[in-house]
Amino acid sequence: MSKDSQMRAAINQKLIEMGERERLKELLRAKLVECGWKDQLKAHCKDVIREKGLEHVTVEDLVTEVTPKGRALVPDSVKKELLQRIRAFLAQHAAL
């Protein structure tokens, strides 16, 4: 198990080192804005905030409310493309 977590840490480090993680994040953000994911989540945020009252909203509340929905709302095409990119990166750098 320690080997597994070691590998995970190494891959994460590689992703950050190569700047690939930033690139992937940027790509994901752009895609999500493009497909309306962000607007949907914002509308959801509004509901949550109205429910709780404008003054009593915390970041933690928002995260717990929004993250499951956000994960579910990501379109399949975006998800597939992102997974593809990650796999390609791993394959490329594992081959080295």
Place this chain on the structure above:
Amino acid sequence: MKMEDMPLSGPDNTKLEALVHDIYSELVEDACLGLCFEVHRAVKQGYFFLDETDQESMKEFEIVDQPGLDIFGQVYNQWKNKECECPNCKRLIAASRFAPHLEKCLGMGRNSSRIANRRLASNNNMSKSESDQEDNDDLNDNDWSYGAEKKAKKRKSDKNQNSPRRSKSLKHKNGDLVNSISSETYNKYNYNTGHGISYDALSPDELRSLLTTQCGVISEHTKKMCTRSQRCPQHTDEQRRAVRVFLLGPSASLLPSADAAVENDSFDIPDGQSLMSRLQWDDTSDISPTDSASSKASTNHSDSRRPKKKKKTSLGLNSGGGGGGGCPTGSSISQSNISLSTKKKRPKVATPSISSIYDDLN
């Protein structure tokens, strides 16, 4: 641990797949977290709900999505066939054609002199070439929309007869009626006041002073007067003489005087005399430009009673101008004649320079 050591094949494939999904969900959570931060900041800064209004106005300005309506719920071609009523000729004109029509109808703007001339020409029953031009203009004139044209035809017989187009189209059927109408409208809507641009707009006095200083030949194309000097090379003496006869009445050419017989080659003297003689008998009869232009024939009979009076005055003036100067140029004689006659009647018209010439001659 180095990347190279990573086991990629065999049973580890599922592990790798799990790793890929982990990375992906991490990224998605990152994005969610970013959004949460963004929203939270907006809420705490107080600008999160700025773009919201109350539900009523949201409903009011909802985007309409129905066939035949635009997004505001209006019929989008409702202005297409809008028609305005012309205040002048009381006809309905398509809104898009209203401004050009008004320009023509009121006789203002660039083409007004042309149209005014056309009316004048129809008054005089001018030459055939003139009417040919009118026909061409008829073809080009898309002033009216088709619908308006039809409506206008229906109401042909009632009040709408005083527009230029109508008077033209009626001309061939009922000349007298139209002539009276169009001359009436012409007098009513004669807005041309540009100096030296359109001779119709000038008063007889202006016309006369203009013709003593300028060539004044009326162009066939623009129907405007030439503003060059009397010796402008573009026009012949014959043309200039014809214009003066046309504008100042036939008496100008019908009165051969002693001076004209002596200096027959110079046109200025007869011109000057005709002008001067006009000035003399204009005292009694106040004639508008339209009258002088349209009643060419009618002035003929009145000439018969004038020659004595004119001859007298012309002789007297010539003795004043020609006797003192010996043989001055024709133009100076005519100028001095004019200045003298105008000085008699309206001192302000004569310019100081001209009167000084006259003094020199004496």
